Amino acid sequence: MDRTFNKTEKLKSKILISKLFTEGESVSAYPLRLVYLETSFNSSHKLKVGVSVSKRHFKKAVDRNHIKRLLREAYRLNKATYFNNIETQYAFMILYIGKQGTTFDEVNLKTQHLFKKFLTKVTS
Template sequence: MVMRLTFNKKEKLKSQKAIEQLFAEGKSVSAYPLRMVYIKNNDTLKVGVSVSKRHFKKAVDRIRVKRLLREAYRLNKTMLIDNNIDHYTLMILYISKDMPDFQLVDAKMKTLLSKFKDQVVKP
């Protein structure tokens, strides 16, 4: 089966209740400037991205960073799927004040996802 690299509606984290529970009870893993908060769930893999309004005052800048985060996740999510890591709710946060380029975000996303994989996959 060929894995399509998509990030569709079913994968997006939209539930306010799930987001509140995630930040209340979730664990986190970091690969600066990215941080991921995660919690196990009974559903499929759900992912959200967030950029601080405090660091990026202009909406166009926040939206650009979010777009980069989503694209980097979309291209690298096979790391999770290949290891059967589903049933998680993830929130990927960008915690730096500097505007990133795609190479940085992509490299850090790979690091972040492998750290996450190492934490949740028991040897």
């Protein structure tokens, strides 16, 4: 798995996103929450990922966009390490549920914890 985050890997389907939140399961590593759903799509990629930051806690779009950039970068750097050997296709939504801003180091560390929790829950 390469270390890019292409357009084909992004979760954009409104139908799949609504299905993800109604039928999906989740794991948390505060201030992050991962909602996932085993699914199938036409793409050759194993994962489709979206990120979201609450408008309630971060009123300014600049702040929300900054955290979303941090989330996408942490995913991009860690996906090859954690998801190289998975066989099934998943749809992911990574949510930032914290109330204060954050740094990349914290987001990266919590993303790693989140992916470890996901893998233990799925493989067990």
